[in-house]
Amino acid sequence: MSDNSLAITKLSDLANPTRFLALAARLIPWLACLTAVAFAVGLYLSFTTEGDYQQGETVRIMYVHVPAAWLSMMCYTVMAVSAIGTLVWRHPLADVSARCAAPLGAAFTLIALITGSLWGKPMWGTWWVWDARLTSVFILFLMYLGLIALNRSMDDPSKAARVGAVLILVGFVNIPIIKFSVEWWNTLHQPASVIRMDGPTIDAEFLRPLLVMAVAFTLLFFTLHIAAMRNEIWRRRVNAQRRLAARMAGREQ
Amino acid sequence: MGHAFYIYTAYGLTTLIVAALVAWTWLDGRARQRELAALDAAGIRRRSARSPGETKA
Numbered sequence: 001m002s003d004n005s006l007a008i009t010k011l012s013d014l015a016n017p018t019r020f021l022a023l024a025a026r027l028i029p030w031l032a033c034l035t036a037v038a039f040a041v042g043l044y045l046s047f048t049t050e051g052d053y054q055q056g057e058t059v060r061i062m063y064v065h066v067p068a069a070w071l072s073m074m075c076y077t078v079m080a081v082s083a084i085g086t087l088v089w090r091h092p093l094a095d096v097s098a099r100c101a102a103p104l105g106a107a108f109t110l111i112a113l114i115t116g117s118l119w120g121k122p123m124w125g126t127w128w129v130w131d132a133r134l135t136s137v138f139i140l141f142l143m144y145l146g147l148i149a150l151n152r153s154m155d156d157p158s159k160a161a162r163v164g165a166v167l168i169l170v171g172f173v174n175i176p177i178i179k180f181s182v183e184w185w186n187t188l189h190q191p192a193s194v195i196r197m198d199g200p201t202i203d204a205e206f207l208r209p210l211l212v213m214a215v216a217f218t219l220l221f222f223t224l225h226i227a228a229m230r231n232e233i234w235r236r237r238v239n240a241q242r243r244l245a246a247r248m249a250g251r252e253q
Numbered sequence: 254m255g256h257a258f259y260i261y262t263a264y265g266l267t268t269l270i271v272a273a274l275v276a277w278t279w280l281d282g283r284a285r286q287r288e289l290a291a292l293d294a295a296g297i298r299r300r301s302a303r304s305p306g307e308t309k310a
Contacts, residue, residue: 056256057256057257057260058256058259058260060260060264061259061260061263064263064264064267065263068267103274103277104274107270107271107273107274110270111266111267111270111271114263114266114267114270115263115266115267118259118262118263118266119259119263121259122256122259220271224274224275224278227278227279227282228278228281230282231278231281231282231285234282234285234286234288234289235285237289237299238285238288238289238292240299241289241292241297241298241299242292242297244297245292245295245297248297
């Protein structure tokens, strides 16, 4: 296979895992560097901007809490798109993508829950309350754990892919519930103040570090997702080659 | 407890979780590369990676 045939000209070309590995090898170092720069700028802004007149310094927790919460929902959306790719187009990398995103989503959801709790205690006077927003995000966390457990409990990867994809799509109903929970129900959690139809209601002083940190977290997610997909492709190749070696050894006897 | 406790615990735990994710991805990749190299050294290659002279498995 010449290098020329590995050129990626359209999305469907990524269906070839060898092409994907070549692209990942080129992308990962760049993405990792961009992530580090974005975090350096984001953290600098997070700790140098002014505190809130009411919340004081605790507003700084927002710069990790909100991006992690966005990522927890974006990651599930990436998994849902991958699930459609598995079920509709039988894209060979869609299942790899969904499988590798689940642990990342669980980690970002855990960050959102922990930092939210640490913000809630000084501001609301409680670590936790079973209101609609907090409960729906906790359910999202449990769903990620369930999907990871399902992937690990099935030996046949193609069957695990199809069952997992159906479960991901059924669970997607939770994403709009999380987003609109603060509008549909009376919650202790505040309503949206950045992604709104009438524009952000948050002061530019807080919006700047928040957006830079959101970009940093998103870059971190894509870096880790591409690296984890590459690892999964390698894992499947190792398994396939071991089976081949076992068959060859069986024939020689 | 002062506000600083909540802020630094939030950032500290976030750093810990992110560091664990990065380390896990990194170490997983290295382990898989070692396995592929070991298989390659044992002469077990993918069909596409085999030279034309090699016999079919």
